[in-house]
Amino acid sequence: MKLTIALLAGDGIGPEVIDQAVKVSDAVAKKFNHEIEWKPALTGAAAIDAVGEPYPDETHQICTNADAVLFGAIGHPKFDNDPSAKVRPEQGLLKMRQKLGLFANVRPTFTFPSLIDKSPLKRDRIEGTDLIILRELTGGVYFGERGRLNHGNTAFDTMTYHRFEIERLAKKGFEMAMKRNKKLCCVDKANVLEASRLWRETVQAMEKEYPEVEVSYEFVDAVAMRLIQWPKGYDVIITANLFGDILTDEASVISGSMGLMPSSSLGSEVSLYEPIHGSYPQAAGKDIANPLATVLSAAMMFDDFGLAKEAQAIRDVVNKSLDQGVVTEDLADGGKACKTSEVGDWLAKNL
Numbered sequence: 066m067k068l069t070i071a072l073l074a075g076d077g078i079g080p081e082v083i084d085q086a087v088k089v090s091d092a093v094a095k096k097f098n099h100e101i102e103w104k105p106a107l108t109g110a111a112a113i114d115a116v117g118e119p120y121p122d123e124t125h126q127i128c129t130n131a132d133a134v135l136f137g138a139i140g141h142p143k144f145d146n147d148p149s150a151k152v153r154p155e156q157g158l159l160k161m162r163q164k165l166g167l168f169a170n171v172r173p174t175f176t177f178p179s180l181i182d183k184s185p186l187k188r189d190r191i192e193g194t195d196l197i198i199l200r201e202l203t204g205g206v207y208f209g210e211r212g213r214l215n216h217g218n219t220a221f222d223t224m225t226y227h228r229f230e231i232e233r234l235a236k237k238g239f240e241m242a243m244k245r246n247k248k249l250c251c252v253d254k255a256n257v258l259e260a261s262r263l264w265r266e267t268v269q270a271m272e273k274e275y276p277e278v279e280v281s282y283e284f285v286d287a288v289a290m291r292l293i294q295w296p297k298g299y300d301v302i303i304t305a306n307l308f309g310d311i312l313t314d315e316a317s318v319i320s321g322s323m324g325l326m327p328s329s330s331l332g333s334e335v336s337l338y339e340p341i342h343g344s345y346p347q348a349a350g351k352d353i354a355n356p357l358a359t360v361l362s363a364a365m366m367f368d369d370f371g372l373a374k375e376a377q378a379i380r381d382v383v384n385k386s387l388d389q390g391v392v393t394e395d396l397a398d399g400g401k402a403c404k405t406s407e408v409g410d411w412l413a414k415n416l
């Protein structure tokens with residue numbers, strides 16, 4: 066297969082972790098006889114510095130012409146520490162999600178056999194966890210009407226959802242559940258929020274199309290608790306943008322490190338693959354960040370191309386590196402830590 070992939074490295078550790086995902090993807094492509102053409106493009110603070118805006122039109126063109134987008138991370142302390150900055154890297158992220166129509170963020174949560182005891186949660190609670198959180202990404206309170214009233218002393222953000230936004234996300238959720246353990250949980254706050262009541266109504270109306278899927282409805286506050294008490298109780302979770310943002314970070318604790326968790330954002334035309342972590346500026350340029358979240362995001366990309374063996378080969382070699390202690394300092398427990406680039410080289414070589 067010939068693939069064209071837009072490469073948006075971004076800021077901070079973005080370029081370093083992306084480099085490793087490229088090495089690993091090229092090694093897998095070579096092994097299975099595929100050809101990847103990488104198309105680098107600017108985003109985030111790097112794009113603001115170069116051309117004055119965080120998601121330039123040229124970058125958008127490169128993304129829409131590609132088969133997929135591999136994304137590092139964006140964000141820089143000079144913007145984080147300046148609340149008055151008019152142009153910010155995060156605006157690029159929201160603009161990119163909106164312009165590419167990336168309506169569903171898929172975050173798998175699973176454990177790595179050799180890392181289970183590194184989790185702050187007890188082994189018997191988390192061993193065998195295998196769930197997916199499907200977060201709505203282009204609607205809800207992050208995109209609703211907002212503003213200030215009363216001379217700046219009152220602020221509001223509006224959670225707005227349209228039925229079609231809920232339907233397209235729920236459809237993905239039902240389809241994923243059908244390929245997995247056939248359980249879907251709709252997480253909302255329907256006892257209080259009207260937008261959540263529309264979520265429930267919409268998902269309930271879709272149940273009859275998927276009679277094999279067991280559907281449950283739970284309130285987000287209860288799920289925040291149950292997710293770490295008994296994560297094995299969940300298969301596929303669908304939820305609104307804000308709730309998903311919070312629950313997915315909580316779920317990352319189950320796996321052990323922010324540096325391990327991949328994600329994909331599904332769009333109608335092109336999909337994007339990115340680690341769940343940010344630009345971790347303290348580590349930028351030091352060659353110490355964990356590249357595995359980005360490498361595993363590339364595995365999700367191969368899966369979505371229908372290249373399951375290629376995806377599994379990446380996951381297998383990642384597990385092998387963890388078993389053999391070829392890890393960056395976040396997982397080294399004070400023992401020998403490898404550099405980011407050494408982990409990437411080892412993975413590519415062992416593929």
Ligand SMILES: NC(=O)c1ccc[n+]([C@@H]2O[C@H](COP(=O)([O-])OP(=O)(O)OC[C@H]3O[C@@H](n4cnc5c(N)ncnc54)[C@H](O)[C@@H]3O)[C@@H](O)[C@H]2O)c1
Pocket residue numbers: 078082137138139140141142145155158323324341342343344345346353354355356358395
């Ligand atoms: N999607 C994105 O691009 C995205 C997501 C979140 C935050 N951000 C941005 O990133 C910047 C830093 O934000 P933050 O500090 O809240 O989040 P962060 O994810 O960058 O870092 C939080 C902590 O997680 C750990 N961590 C993260 N990535 C790691 C890796 N690859 N290897 C090992 N440990 C890792 C580190 O301990 C780090 O201190 C901000 O500018 C923020 O806006 C961007």
